[in-house]
Amino acid sequence: MMDPYRLAAAAIKSAASAVAVTGAGISAESGIPTFRGHGGIWEKYPPDEYATIDAYNANPDKVWKFWCDLATTLAGCKPNPAHYALAELERMGRLTAVVTQNVDNLHQDAGSRNVIEYHGNARWLVCPRCRHRDPLDLSQHGGTPPYCFCGTLMKPDVIMFGEVIPSEAIVQSALLVEKCNALIVVGTSAQVYPAARLPILAHQNGAFIIEANIVETDFTQTVTNAFLEGPAGETLPRLLRYVEQT
Ligand code: NAD
Ligand code: ZN
Numbered sequence: 001m002m003d004p005y006r007l008a009a010a011a012i013k014s015a016a017s018a019v020a021v022t023g024a025g026i027s028a029e030s031g032i033p034t035f036r037g038h039g040g041i042w043e044k045y046p047p048d049e050y051a052t053i054d055a056y057n058a059n060p061d062k063v064w065k066f067w068c069d070l071a072t073t074l075a076g077c078k079p080n081p082a083h084y085a086l087a088e089l090e091r092m093g094r095l096t097a098v099v100t101q102n103v104d105n106l107h108q109d110a111g112s113r114n115v116i117e118y119h120g121n122a123r124w125l126v127c128p129r130c131r132h133r134d135p136l137d138l139s140q141h142g143g144t145p146p147y148c149f150c151g152t153l154m155k156p157d158v159i160m161f162g163e164v165i166p167s168e169a170i171v172q173s174a175l176l177v178e179k180c181n182a183l184i185v186v187g188t189s190a191q192v193y194p195a196a197r198l199p200i201l202a203h204q205n206g207a208f209i210i211e212a213n214i215v216e217t218d219f220t221q222t223v224t225n226a227f228l229e230g231p232a233g234e235t236l237p238r239l240l241r242y243v244e245q246t
Helices: 004-014 024-030 053-058 060-075 081-091 106-110 167-179 195-204 232-245
Strands: 018-022 097-100 115-117 120-126 133-135 155-158 182-186 208-213 226-229
Touching: 004 182, 004 208, 004 226, 004 232, 018 081, 018 167, 018 195, 024 081, 024 106, 024 232, 053 060, 060 120, 081 097, 081 106, 081 182, 081 232, 097 167, 115 167, 167 195, 182 195, 182 232, 195 208, 208 232, 226 232
Parallel strands: 018 097, 018 182, 097 115, 182 208, 208 226
Antiparallel strands: 120 133, 120 155
């Protein structure tokens, strides 16, 4: 079989538009655990108890502690070479956008400019009633759940289970993915819909699918054209070198 890096780099270089779709795996090497599986966040905090909008509204004090725990983890994390590689591809004019399921802001921290967030951003709070947003400040909001000046319980600006993905993110990402000629899928388990649909949509529209993961997923044998096996912090910088040098 041909070198998947060579194939992937050629696809990116000949693409009028290339797009990346990223999941929790791209941030694993930044020290943020993935949610599913061993050592994942859901082992400690069962999602039906902590990550649904109903649980938050029913029991804000309890659920707020989970969000503070998550925000504390995120606050100490920095982008890793995988985030920087995608930012560099965008800077070079080789990547149109990053569509991410992550809420950690690490793509923006690495310098990516066109980032579409499917599940919101955990660095912010939002008021469900008037949509006012405030940065989440652990020193100020650490103890008890915050209230908006309009009197409403604020929530992290993250899509919880039971909430809908903002239609703007859905429409924008579908347009980008339908139009792209190459799609780079990084560290996502293909299990969370609707984001799991994007690689299939791209494939159906004829895009070349590059997948970077430490293990095969449901995409690998169905839509993936070049599988880059290994930690994204190693595979994406290598892909970047191929794009630069071949
Ligand atoms: P997931 O946890 O379901 O899957 C993670 C995937 O990453 C797996 O396929 C795994 O094999 C792969 N992976 C793990 N380490 C990797 C590495 N070093 N390099 C490459 N791949 C690696 O994640 P998901 O599919 O993104 O879905 C979980 C949901 O939870 C997401 O929608 C997201 O909103 C949320 N989440 C966000 C963060 C974050 O913001 N950093 C972290 C965890 C979960
Ligand atoms: Zn308000």
